Amino acid sequence: MTAELIDGKKAAERLRARVAELAALFAEDAGRKPGLAVVLVGEDAASSVYVRSKGKATVAAGMESFEHRLPADTAQADLIALVDRLNADPAVDGILVQLPLPGGLDAQAVLTRIDPDKDVDGFHPVNAGRLATGLNGFVPCTPYGCLMLLKAQLGELSGLNAVVIGRSNIVGKPMAALLTAADCTVTIAHSRTRNLPHHLAHADIVVAAVGRAGFVRGEWLKPGAVVIDVGINRTPAGLVGDVEFESAASVAGAITPVPGGVGPMTIACLLRNTLVAAHRREGIALDPQAI
Template sequence: MSERAEHPTPSSAALIDGKAFAARVREEVKTMAQDFAASHGRQPGLAVVLVGSDAASQVYVRTKVRQAGEAGIASFPHLLDADTTQAQLLALIESLNADDRVDGILVQLPLPAGLDESAVIEAIDPGKDVDGFHPINVGRLSAGQPSLVPCTPLGCLLLLQDRLGDLSGLKAVVVGRSNIVGKPMGQLLLNANCTVTTVHSRSRNLAEECRQADILVVAVGRPGIIGADYIKPGATVLDVGINRVVDDAGNARLVGDVDFAAASQVAGALTPVPGGIGPMTVACLLRNTLTAARLRSQAG
């Protein structure tokens, strides 16, 4: 079985190149990380915790560790067996909270069955919560206060601001209400002075709601759910979905939640899958680690 990742060339929509923009973000982080190291005598540090042997998670963790090193960030990977207990995992987090070399702690989700994700997230020092999932950081984001922000929504916001500039007054629709993407994305857009609507599986007139959007962000995990009739002509569309589909011949490919070929006939700008939002997530993790290091140095 072969696996490939393809998307057709859009006929009208401009392609938003998340891969290229993420490379720029990583270069900026590298420069600032070098300045931090020169000032503080150490590199910013990121601890990555993986429990179990999920293949996709292992690849993702390796990518994070490699890109951290390239950006001048020290990485501290902790690869734990699938039978790791809740007490053992919490003890590790407690030790990382107390480790002055570590500025950011990322626990790769999902965790194996039997481990309490909420308790693990809440055990992380909010100042080291580079995923932005701790309730304190969630509350700060909702209150419009400085906080560590979830990486994928942050990446989306940076792409939007790069393309559109000031987002004030634009109508934004977020499809999906997860704690990881949908909810924080809506809050970030609201903080950027957009008029925000969140739609989900229980929403009525989904296509009609989406067609009102100047900015459409889709994060539901359903291949091709958003077609041309969901998109306002000229809208900027960010496709956060990454879905692996297999055709009748057994060939696998990655597709988003947006029907790329159809949407590209209507949208003004569109992210591809892959090469759109995905690279921005890791770049923003590194950016958050640097932010956490700076904040900790100021507090100390």
């Protein structure tokens, strides 16, 4: 292996520590802690684990965590009613509805019901539009975390070629928007892309968000490329990313591991977005450069 390992766990710990300091200052000024509400519908094992670790991280950062667990057979109207209550609750700065929702529930309708100014996931169309047009809003946590890792690794991104593999609303599309705003030349690849290796051969930055274990091979990469592996795939061999780590690490300049790469940054960015939401709601200034 020649690639440098990008330590997302350490970067996330640093970000969480900064958020915790600023959350303590906020609590002094506002007379209350920032609050994050997480809604989990159903009993999906992986989702339960995530929700528990989000709750722990929220409390550790000096924020209030409100967990709402609903049965898998919850009616759409009841879920919408809960979102309405959270929208109206002054103690709640951020709302996250854990995805995927059980079959029968309309995720898009639920996400669109969340007050855009409490939408710390950045999934509301208003926030997607703000990101696309360069306005201040909430940026989805996973791509935001990826951008932070890239900037820490490379410094200036201007003029670099980036290939984003995947075009989902929660990872690929906002990732491409962020890289475009950072003046990269961005290619978005997806399941209909012809000759992915051709595109990757020119990529200084590769972000893989495909959902297929070990999909990206080292021999497709440009030597020295910085590779961000978003994939979380549970295999009999354990948790693996979308990049074939061994072969990629012998060609790339730097690469994120799975676990310990993008995942921890996602949670840290969720806390960051909640802190920002709390400041905006209370009209308390927060220097964006401070975090």
